[in-house]
Amino acid sequence: MLSHIKIVLVETTHPGNIGAVARAMKNMQMSNLWLVAPKIFPSADATSRASGADDVLSKAIVCSNLQEAISDCQIVIGASARCRTISWPELSPRECAEQFVSHNPDQKIAILFGRENSGLKNHELDLCQYLLRIPCNSEYSSLNISAAVQVVCYELFVAAGLQEKIDIGDRGDVPLATAEQMESFYTHLLQTLYDINFMQGNSSTSIMRRLRRIYNRVQLDTKELDILRGILRMSQGNKRNN
Amino acid sequence: MLSHIKIVLVETTHPGNIGAVARAMKNMQMSNLWLVAPKIFPSADATSRASGADDVLSKAIVCSNLQEAISDCQIVIGASARCRTISWPELSPRECAEQFVSHNPDQKIAILFGRENSGLKNHELDLCQYLLRIPCNSEYSSLNISAAVQVVCYELFVAAGLQEKIDIGDRGDVPLATAEQMESFYTHLLQTLYDINFMQGNSSTSIMRRLRRIYNRVQLDTKELDILRGILRMSQGNKRNN
Incomplete structure (x- = not known):
């Protein structure tokens, strides 16, 4: 169901973060991972932090520039922690999920996550229709990249209705007293x-x-x-x- | 606003995870962290992964048993990835956030996160009124502990309405054309x-x-x-x- 959405990491520095992203994605039933010019990959650190999501890592597509990663996508969304001087249409993770999970199954969607220290550059944001901003502490707004991917994929998973039903007070097979x-x-x-x-x-x-x-x-x-x-x-x- | 909610980590093995939890909490304006019998703490790994959230780390309270950490709490919630044989009232992170963020400001709430490999033990769950289960891939359901804390704190932050308002298509000061x-x-x-x-x-x-x-x-x-x-x-x- 979420296969039309790809996660694109741009110039990630720490391979451990790539592994943690793969794990976060697999936890939410996503597996379409693209890596644009990662500093170090493959790497034992990545595999170790992937912790069982090495299938997502081994299927990840490495490419040398961002255009290649998004060329087949109709919708491109850039994750950003900073306010930009040029204001972009912004989505929260929940709005993004609600809008794009069941939008049009033929439409391919890329969600871009930038460098650990500096995020996405302006010329990369020029390729995006939307900015994705995770609500957070305005005094300390930079999430770890895998934490950011976790929140976004979690919202996509919830919006896709893929979770098993959770009932408050569900007792399994034992009926409530009459x-x-x-x-x-x-x-x-x-x-x-x-x-x-x-x-x-x-x-x-x-x-x-x-x-x-x-x-x-x-x-x-x-x-x-x-x-x-x-x-x-x-x-x-x-x-x-x- | 979220100061009545404490995050309690039980017997965490990797200090790096404790640092990542501190960062995830601070990103969501939370700072009340308790560590029950951590294997290694303090630690350079924890500080490094905290990445600027060392204030949360240095204020963290270390104690030797769980009872000590939750003694002043009215509501105790245990995070769990597994289905348990004894069925507990379950909450999703969103339900948990909606129910407890503005419930009663005098009520103290603890959310427990167990060991990286084995989670919380049954005798620890006996102390909880609710299980917290993060919706996820049923075939691969174990989130990294800091990723789990990130999702839960994110939902608390959103439910508390602490985020700056995000408008789709907001252009700052430039008015739309009439x-x-x-x-x-x-x-x-x-x-x-x-x-x-x-x-x-x-x-x-x-x-x-x-x-x-x-x-x-x-x-x-x-x-x-x-x-x-x-x-x-x-x-x-x-x-x-x-």
Whole structure:
């Protein structure tokens, strides 16, 4: 799904960063990596930091100039940390992802990341339709290149809807307790509170209301309910044995 | 604004990763870093990878066990790449950020990141109310620890609304051309097309409609319009000189 988007690193100095970029890309199911005139590549540092994403590294295409890397792309986006004097249309990573993930599958898109110390030069930005700017601390705005690629690829992955569904409070196969089961639990709980003489002098209504608030809030599943009722039974039993 | 959220690294092996985490945090205006039993710290590797975020490193609090790091926190969230057999309430980084950034400023929140190779242990997850899972490639799901921290802190930063406003097509101080200025430009353009004999045999209506579509789409500002009208004037002049 994300194969129409290539990540292009321009004149990267540290090979370790190239490896970290490959890992960041593979984590987000991307693999189309182009390297424009990297200082050192291939390199053991790159492979070590790729940490299992060496397939992305070995498929990476090395070329000597940027034009070659973007020649087949309809959309070219340049990542930039700095404000530029000539103002460009700017996209955040989220806007970029939402706009281009499902835009037109035939359209090839390049996202350029510049040198570690100086980013992209103005003549390289001239080739871009958009600047991509990662929201960050304006006092300390230079992300490590692999961290920047990680954020951008993460947004692309999320926008592409490739993640497995995450449910808050998903308990796998165990069903949540029904209202009837909960009522039966509260009856048991109240009886137990009497059995252990907790209720002496206390108002059962206000105590029970507080206890209901607690257990309703946690949305018990049936397995958890079984455990709690087991505890209640044991409390009753112990009391009776005393 | 994000000072109520601490990042806790548990038994990190590589000091370089601790430095990269400090950088990732500072990029997103966070600085509350706790290190539980780091293998090597402080370290030149950490300082080098922190790359200017050494203030975050030097303020980092080192402690010997996890309980110490989270004792003052109301909410404890554990980052995890793996599916666990016991299912936990799970949050994505975005859900986590939306839920906790502006939740209750008095509430302290810890986000735990485990060992590079094995993550958090089950007895450590027992201390968490939520699992945090970064959406990623299910076949290759282990992000570098600093990349994971970068994504989470980025989402917190965005949810906190701390970024400067990014406008698509913002041109700084130069105002966009008004409709009247655009009409005057189109009149000039049409006249020029006649002057240079482009219109011979062509239908001016359909040509002008196509040209209007192009220039309307790019939303010219007044400076750009001046440049284009200068070009038109020169085209007319050259033709007249021929």
